[in-house]
Amino acid sequence: MNTAAITQEIERLAQRGLRLLPCAVQGKRPLLDNWPTLASSDLVTIQGWEAEHPGCNWGVATGPASGVFVLDVDGKAGRASLAALEAECGPLPVTLKSVTGRQDGGEHRWFKYPADREVRGRVGKLGTGLDIRGAGGLVIVPPSVHKSGRPYQWDAPQYPIADAPNWLLERLSDTTAKPHKTPAERSILPVGQRNDGLTRYAGALRRKGADLHELERRLLEANTRRCQPPLEDDEVLGIAASVVRYPVGGPDPLELAWQASQSEAYSSNEARFLGLCRHLQKCRANQDIALPLKRIGELMDLHWTRISDFRKAAVKRGVLDPTDQYVAHRRAGRYRFIETASHEKPTTLTRSSPLTKPLTTGLVRKSHSENLHSENGVGAGGRIAAFPHCPRCRSYALYRRNNTGNYECQTCGLLEIEESVARRLP
Numbered sequence: 275m276n277t278a279a280i281t282q283e284i285e286r287l288a289q290r291g292l293r294l295l296p297c298a299v300q301g302k303r304p305l306l307d308n309w310p311t312l313a314s315s316d317l318v319t320i321q322g323w324e325a326e327h328p329g330c331n332w333g334v335a336t337g338p339a340s341g342v343f344v345l346d347v348d349g350k351a352g353r354a355s356l357a358a359l360e361a362e363c364g365p366l367p368v369t370l371k372s373v374t375g376r377q378d379g380g381e382h383r384w385f386k387y388p389a390d391r392e393v394r395g396r397v398g399k400l401g402t403g404l405d406i407r408g409a410g411g412l413v414i415v416p417p418s419v420h421k422s423g424r425p426y427q428w429d430a431p432q433y434p435i436a437d438a439p440n441w442l443l444e445r446l447s448d449t450t451a452k453p454h455k456t457p458a459e460r461s462i463l464p465v466g467q468r469n470d471g472l473t474r475y476a477g478a479l480r481r482k483g484a485d486l487h488e489l490e491r492r493l494l495e496a497n498t499r500r501c502q503p504p505l506e507d508d509e510v511l512g513i514a515a516s517v518v519r520y521p522v523g524g525p526d527p528l529e530l531a532w533q534a535s536q537s538e539a540y541s542s543n544e545a546r547f548l549g550l551c552r553h554l555q556k557c558r559a560n561q562d563i564a565l566p567l568k569r570i571g572e573l574m575d576l577h578w579t580r581i582s583d584f585r586k587a588a589v590k591r592g593v594l595d596p597t598d599q600y601v602a603h604r605r606a607g608r609y610r611f612i613e614t615a616s617h618e619k620p621t622t623l624t625r626s627s628p629l630t631k632p633l634t635t636g637l638v639r640k641s642h643s644e645n646l647h648s649e650n651g652v653g654a655g656g657r658i659a660a661f662p663h664c665p666r667c668r669s670y671a672l673y674r675r676n677n678t679g680n681y682e683c684q685t686c687g688l689l690e691i692e693e694s695v696a697r698r699l700p
Contacts, residue, residue, distance in 0.1 A: 280417050281324060284332055287415060288315040293340045295412075296323045297331040300419045302412070303612045304592065310335055310410055331418035337409035342384055342435060343393045344407040345400075345442075349378035351464045352403025359400060363445075369436035371429040375420020378466060381429070382413055385438040393446055395589075397596040400445060402464065408446075410590060468501045470561065472510065476517040483522045489514040527557040528566075532573045534663075543576060547584040548593060550574075555611035562597045562608040662696035664688055 288294055293313035296305045305327055306312045313335035314320065323330075336343050345366075347356055360366060366383065374380035387393060393408035400406070407413050416426040463471040475496055476489055484492065490511055497510045531554035540546040550570065554563045565585060571578035585607075588594040594609040664683040681691040 277328075281321075283417050284320060284324070285317055287332075287334070288317055288320055291315055291341055292415075293335045294320055294415075295333050295335060296327040297333045297412075297414060297418070299329050299331060300421050300423070301331060302333070302414055302595065304333065304412065305330060309412070309592070310337075313339075315340075331414055333412045333414050333418075336387075336407045336411040336413060337393075338387050341387050343387050343409075343438075344411070344413045345383040345385065346405040346407055346413070347381045347383065348403040348405065349376060349380060349466060350403075351466075352380070352401075355401030355404050359404070363441040364439065366442070367436040367439060368433055370431070370433050372416055373427045373429050374414070375422045375424030375426055377422055377424075382407075384435045385442075386435055388438065388443055391443060391447055393443070396446060405596075406446060410592075412592060463501045465503075468497075468505055469509075469513065471500070472496060472505070472513050473517065474564070476513055477520070477526075480517050480520055480522065481526060486514060486518045489518055527554060528564075528569060528573075530557050543574060543580070544584045544587070546574065547581065548588060551588070551594065551609075551611045552613070562610060564608055565594075662691075662693065664691065665695050 284294060293315050295309045295313040297303060298305060305323075313333075334340060334342070347353060356366075370384040372382045372384070374382065387408075393406065395408050395411045396406040398404065414420075414426060416428050418426045420426060472493055476484075476493055479489055479492055493510050493514050494507065497504045497507075531550050534553040534556075535546060535549040538549055540549055547570070550573075551563065551565070554565075565581075567578040567581045567585070571581045574581065585594065589596060589609075593612055595612055597608045597610055662681055664681075666683065666688050680689075680693070681696050682689050683691065
């Protein structure tokens, strides 16, 4: 679509009263500070953003100001949940619908925001793969481009935005209503999560000392019990063979992210939590991150309920985007960290400002002052990287190869990274 057509499409949305904002190219990250307030339907303002951010994606701030909320149907699991919901409660009305660029299919169904009640963002409340973008939420709209390279598109754009049925509003207003899942179903790995889930499980087993035989046995059991549908046995055995290459007690992404955040100074515990999330996303580039409350609380020396408060605030601000249903009995969930311009910029500690508190929870047991003054860690201008990272993708997910003593990057696969290169600051 050419620039003129894109401009015309965005202006048409603004004329419908939808409050728009520019987002990252092929992404969802807002390009405005305080975007829930600054999103606008003013054509002059939107044209200014378009000139400032050419080629950007566009989002709509959902909620009462735009007069809409959106049902987000994600992939095969979302379509199955929606079919079950409609079979139980009745069909949804015909309304404006946009198709996302997900490889497994996704759609946004648009509804008028009700005048008599609040509709908040909900993840998985109606079922697996069904999310609500309500007050304080954001959805990407056509003609934006998905990270897969496929464009968002309108499906029958002539349809008006319909009123939501009463049963849907009652479900969203009922704070006690939750998807009906047995304890066994809470740990099910659907299509799109099976490989990642089994790889995480295998990594945890390997860090505790599991050999190839045990990895194969435990993964085959988990595949039968948790994966829906199960993977082929050869694929599961391939995961075991890949993970067993890593040394026992090898790098834990959460530990690596914590170590990296400790080389930076923050003004508050909440800012440090966001720094931890940022580094964890770097360790798991283009993948979801898990945020277990208890483990993070132990790392930060805070009660897990404080970590829960930080996480809820980050979700509300759009910094953390939930990608899966929150599992209450595990106090954990899966998210994507979204970098915004409003984040506090941490200060990288240098020789003049070392941290001396020993790191007792991570893989590295030396104090930060020892790390920061390491001879191999000295970079240009006396500044050094406290922890090794990949010079290609900047990931901290490295492990040391026993035969050479150099590092290998688990994120991009770069081999034989020398210590001096891994600790060099740009």
